[in-house]
Amino acid sequence: MKTISVPYTFTKAGYFYFSRRVPRDLVSQYRSKRVVIALKTRSAHQARALAGANAAKLEAYWVQLRLASSDIPGLHLVKSGVRSNSAYSLVNTVEPVSEDQTTLLDALQIYLRHKAKGRPKTFTAAAERSTAYVIKVAGNKALQEYTRADALKFRDWLVAKGLAGSSVTRNFSHIKAIINFACSELAIEMRNPFSGVFHDRTAGVVARKPIPLESIRNIQAACRDIDDDMRWLVALISDTGMRLAEAAGLLKSDIILDHDTPHVRLIKHPWRNLKTQGSQRLIPLVGDSLWAAERLLQADTASQFAFPRYNRQTTTSANAASAALNKWLSPYVPEGCTMHSFRHSFRDRLRQIECPTEIADQLGGWASYSVGQGYGEGYSLEVLASWISRAA
Known part of the structure; x- marks a missing residue:
């Protein structure tokens, strides 16, 4: 059915x-x-x-x-040894014989062969999906044969498909990256026709809303009353600003309580990657997040995972966690707020206590925009704990 x-x-x-x-x-x-x-x-x-x-x-x-x-026009003129235009899989192609014959599918395979290592499956799926969209609209052609008209047709097709402006941007980002990387690898000199294409990036995009502090307190109280693993996950995120996938993929050994400053150690795992290099960080545990961490380690489970229900397969089921927790959260928050809204609230709470931007970025794992911010090892746990305690 x-x-x-x-x-x-x-x-x-x-x-x-x-x-x-x-x-x-x-x-x-x-x-x-x-x-x-x-x-x-x-x-x-x-x-x-x-x-x-x-x-x-x-x-x-x-x-x-x-x-x-x-029927392929002019097939009798094609040099012997040049690969024919026969069908082939997205995942089992080989390097093209000549860069002059490099198609978009060839470029995709070159891109994934070098860029997909160590990345989650969603990275490959997104690149393949965007490539398939272009092929559906303009065909699988040699890179030099794509024109601005193809790019504009691709944009109009994505918009007509009902994609939000942010999704249109992501699709163009994938295609631009694929073509640029293949051109760089094969020394192909061409202007990427998919670069600089205008579209309304705000169309259909719903702004993320922070959860009001009063609602956060009510949610935390409900988490203590219900006191199960799903509520521990909500509480853990509520005072740390972690992304849902980051928290759901934790090991118990990532939670360090026998330390002068109890904290969570966020590192990459085979089952759960981190969004950016700056996402790898230490986050002090205070308030309800500390309570949740203590309850997690007290739980009598044989699993190494902090949240076994979301780590039964080879990857952390962040989507399943999101669906279940957003449904539970709905009555406690204003319309439009989700689990990710805790992260927006966390940033606002740091602003309210006039926390320095560099400390806020380090706590939340947000990207740094200054060269100087990349120097040194960052703020100590003690300094981070003093600020996050005030926010909590």
């Missing part, structure tokens, strides 16, 4: 499966009339992302199949 909330999927025994009918003109090239793939997840949010990525890959592959089955 198809699901309404997650396109191209159905559920079986609680798990999501990707399902897509093969187009009529390509059925002869398949052993089945339908492509069905187990997504190995019960999370609707995760299934939606995986299904979207699979659908984009299939669209791009079907474009290639159709090109391969059509």
Whole structure:
């Protein structure tokens, strides 16, 4: 039975499966009339992302199949040894024979081969999805053959698709990065036609709202009353400003309580990456965040994870955590506020006590914009604790 909330999927025994009918003109090239793939997840949010990525890959592959089955003008003029325009997978291509023949799919593979190492699967999925979009709109051509008209057509297609301005920006960022990197690697001299394309970046974008301090106090009180692992996660974030994925992917050993300054050590893990280099940091534990950390370590669980329910697979299920916690949080906060709003509130609370920007950036793992901020090891735990205690 198809699901309404997650396109191209159905559920079986609680798990999501990707399902897509093969187009009529390509059925002869398949052993089945339908492509069905187990997504190995019960999370609707995760299934939606995986299904979207699979659908984009299939669209791009079907474009290639159709090109391969059509008559290629001037094929008799192509030099022997040059790779034909036959269909090939997004993930199993090889280096092009000549940079003059480097297509967008070739550029994608060069980009991912070097850039995707150590990155989460979402990095690859996003790059592949944006590439598939361009191929659907303008075809898979040699990089030098793309024009400004193709870029404008791509922009208009994304807007017509209903994407918010921020999503349009992300798609263009991926394509620009892919083309620029391939050109740099292969010494191709060309102007990237996807650079500098105007679009309304604010269209459809909803501003993130901070949670009022009074609401935070009510939420923290509710967390102490209910006193379970989900509420510990909320409380841990409430006075630290951590991102939800950062907190959900913690090990128990990342929580250091036997120290003069109790703190959380945020580092990269194979199951949960960090957003930026500056996201790796130490955060003092105070107030309700300290209470939550103590309850976590007192919990009688055999797991090494602080939150086992969100780390049952190879990656931290941050989307599942977000869906469940946002639903619980809804009655306590103004409309438009989510778990991520704690992070906005954290910054505002630091502003209210006139916390220096450099300290606020270090506490929240926000990017630094000054060369001087990159010098030295940063502020000590004791200094950070004095400021975060005042904010809490």
